[in-house]
Amino acid sequence: MNEQFTIGGLARKAGVNLQTVRYYERRGLLLPVGRKESGYRVYGLDALKRLKFIRRAKELGFTLEEIRGLLDLRIEPAQSKDACERVKEKTSIKLKTVEEKLKALTSVRKVLKSLLDACDRRSPTESCPILKAMEKEGVKEDEG
Amino acid sequence: MNEQFTIGGLARKAGVNLQTVRYYERRGLLLPVGRKESGYRVYGLDALKRLKFIRRAKELGFTLEEIRGLLDLRIEPAQSKDACERVKEKTSIKLKTVEEKLKALTSVRKVLKSLLDACDRRSPTESCPILKAMEKEGVKEDEG
DNA sequence: CTTGACCCTATACCATGGTATAGAGTGTAT
DNA sequence: ATACACTCTATACCATGGTATAGGGTCAAG
Numbered sequence: 415m416n417e418q419f420t421i422g423g424l425a426r427k428a429g430v431n432l433q434t435v436r437y438y439e440r441r442g443l444l445l446p447v448g449r450k451e452s453g454y455r456v457y458g459l460d461a462l463k464r465l466k467f468i469r470r471a472k473e474l475g476f477t478l479e480e481i482r483g484l485l486d487l488r489i490e491p492a493q494s495k496d497a498c499e500r501v502k503e504k505t506s507i508k509l510k511t512v513e514e515k516l517k518a519l520t521s522v523r524k525v526l527k528s529l530l531d532a533c534d535r536r537s538p539t540e541s542c543p544i545l546k547a548m549e550k551e552g553v554k555e556d557e558g
Numbered sequence: 559m560n561e562q563f564t565i566g567g568l569a570r571k572a573g574v575n576l577q578t579v580r581y582y583e584r585r586g587l588l589l590p591v592g593r594k595e596s597g598y599r600v601y602g603l604d605a606l607k608r609l610k611f612i613r614r615a616k617e618l619g620f621t622l623e624e625i626r627g628l629l630d631l632r633i634e635p636a637q638s639k640d641a642c643e644r645v646k647e648k649t650s651i652k653l654k655t656v657e658e659k660l661k662a663l664t665s666v667r668k669v670l671k672s673l674l675d676a677c678d679r680r681s682p683t684e685s686c687p688i689l690k691a692m693e694k695e696g697v698k699e700d701e702g
Numbered sequence: 703c704t705t706g707a708c709c710c711t712a713t714a715c716c717a718t719g720g721t722a723t724a725g726a727g728t729g730t731a732t
Numbered sequence: 733a734t735a736c737a738c739t740c741t742a743t744a745c746c747a748t749g750g751t752a753t754a755g756g757g758t759c760a761a762g
Binding site for chain 2: 748749750751752757758759
Binding site: 470471473475502505506508509512513515516518519520522523526527529530533534543544545 | 604607608611614615617618619628629631632642643645646649650652653656657659660662663664666667670671673674677678
């Protein structure tokens with residue numbers, strides 16, 4: 415209960431480099447609950463969860479800045495309606511970009527599948543099938 | 559119309575930095591169709607498409623190496639059965655990574671949606687819903 | 703035949719996200 | 733009390749994906 419870690423223990427449990435933990439602290443992503451007399455950082459179980467979250471979110475293509483934003487999207491009981499609205503807005507924005515990525519990735523998947531098909535039929539493709547197919551997919555090409 | 563570009567024209571049309579075009583060439587992602595006497599690079603319309611594809615793929619979280627792999631997927635008429643099999647294999651691998659990304663992003667979308675939901679209901683949540691959701695390992699794609 | 707916009711190569715530099723190392727203190731088991 | 737694993741800060745270093753700059757050539761218009 416109320417398990418505590420030293421930085422090394424935390425890093426090991428989460429499977430990340432010890433330096434990375436300190437790096438995340440510098441970036442404002444992961445703070446120790448406190449320090450010992452000696453100056454040693456002390457972490458709780460929540461830190462472990464947070465650290466795991468950071469790694470997963472990173473794999474999903476969020477930057478550390480964005481992850482910090484996500485972690486800040488906490489709905490605390492004391493928060494005002496305004497705060498809730500701001501949180502909601504940030505979340506919506508993130509959701510929208512995620513949905514765009516999903517759409518584009520779905521197209522890519524479709525293309526790859528049809529390429530596999532072509533392989534099975536041994537029908538030669540154009541010089542760069544993925545490009546041709548993406549054109550037909552009508553995934554937006556530019557915008558900014 | 560067999561339109562041709564110089565490197566600057568291509569970069570402008572695609573909305574990328576000129577140096578970036580040369581960088582992609584160094585990385586083997588985008589070659590000019592040829593050179594003028596002067597040594598000037600010459601590009602065709604296909605290069606523009608390719609360049610746009612690269613940018614999009616990048617936004618989806620593919621590395622330049624991965625993108626090169628995607629662009630290299632093709633079946634040539636003269637290819638042997640073996641070669642075809644290799645293409646198929648490469649394509650399957652790409653497909654798998656795309657599907658992993660899709661899965662992970664779908665989880666994120668779910669989490670973000672539920673967060674928005676919680677916000678709508680304004681249920682004063684005790685702890686960060688995102689954290690909660692991610693703690694459950696539901697999003698994990700890794701360690702395999 | 704020079705000016706300006708463009709191109710060439712080569713190399714330096716930048717940001718992000720880490721990782722490693724140096725030099726010094728801590729904690730504890732023998 | 734000393735060895736060993738661990739921690740601290742600070743700083744250097746690495747890879748990726750670019751971006752900028754230096755020193756020079758090309759080319760069309762005037």
